Amino acid sequence: MxxxxxxxxxxxxxxxxxxxxxxxxxxxxxxxxxxxxxxxxxxxxxxxxxxxxxxxxxxxxxxxxxxxxxxxxxxxxxxxxxxxxxxxxxxxxxxxxxxxxxxxxxGPSLKDIPWTRVAPGVRKHAINISSATSSSLYMLNIAPGRAAPEHGHGGAEIAVVLSGAYRDELGRFGPGDVADLDEHIEHQPKVEQGAACICIVATEAPTRFKGFFSRLLQPIVGI
Ligand SMILES: [Zn+2]
Incomplete structure (x- = not known):
């Protein structure tokens, strides 16, 4: 097991x-x-x-x-x-x-997910849920060895790894592991070599990144 x-x-x-x-x-x-x-x-x-x-x-x-x-x-x-x-x-x-x-x-297969490229080495698939919520649900597919910039979060975020693995200040996250982050945690995840890391992520609507430059950075920082 x-x-x-x-x-x-x-x-x-x-x-x-x-x-x-x-x-x-x-x-x-x-x-x-x-x-x-x-x-x-x-x-x-x-x-x-x-x-x-x-x-x-x-x-x-x-x-x-x-x-x-x-x-x-x-x-x-x-x-x-x-x-x-x-x-x-x-x-x-x-x-x-x-x-x-x-x-x-x-659907039943990770390889059939229609990914959209959002940054070098980062692909995303947004999942439509009921409009009654301000949270968003999406999957990320991050290339092997890819590191995200160090970042905090505009609100609560929770993610589960589906395949591959990454490491950050909190340890190693492999398939099934959950990262339950609040807005105060700053981290810099790095995907392990060898395989892409696919995660399912829920985030609250960002509240912190309001300024012009922050919004420019949002596509990168917001992951
Ligand atoms: Zn558990």
Whole structure:
């Protein structure tokens, strides 16, 4: 079994369970859950999840219904469809490299994604979600060895690696690992040599980059 090193934190799981995350963020959370037997197991074993929830420090948010709602969300989003088997990540027939919660948006195959080049070595595929949200959901395909400029984020950002790997100040992120960043984190990801890194990313609408030069930089910095 693949060992993942970067997981969802209790606050994100709680918000997902209670429906507090918008669609873009929910899709990324469900994608991690589909690829991570540890988080699914934690979700099922109430005590362990309780431990993670309690790390958040807000016991008031905990209720007996939290665990039920979490399991319901996991089922609704298809993240638990093939729970506890290697098939969580791949189709039941082993032919898909797209996790189940993402398949309804991008189809069953990463190689059929219609990428658009946005910067040297960086390709992007925007995913249409409901217009009721100001967050955006997109996939990135970053060339081997490519480093992004050091940057912060205009708002919260959460990403899950689907294939390949990158490293930054927080460590190595391989398939299934989740990067749950808030606006205060500045990082400089660098994709490992050998293979492109494909990620699914949700970001809040940028609030920080308002100026003219910042907007010029947005296509680069905004990744
Ligand atoms: Zn996990």
């Amino acid at each position: 693949t060992v993942l090193h970067h997981h969802l934190d209790g606050a994100t799981l709680l918000r997902y369970a209670s429906g507090d995350l918008d669609e873009a963020f929910s899709v990324v959370v469900a994608t991690h859950l589909a690829m991570c037997s540890e988080c699914r197991r934690a979700a099922r074993a109430g005590e362990e999840v309780g431990g993670r929830f309690l790390e958040v420090g807000d016991k008031a948010e905990l209720s007996a219904g939290s665990f039920d709602r979490l399991m319901q969300r996991i089922d609704d989003d298809g993240a638990g469809q093939f729970a506890d088997s290697a098939e969580a990540r791949h189709g039941a027939d082993g032919s898909s490299d797209v996790p189940a919660p993402l398949r309804r948006f991008v």
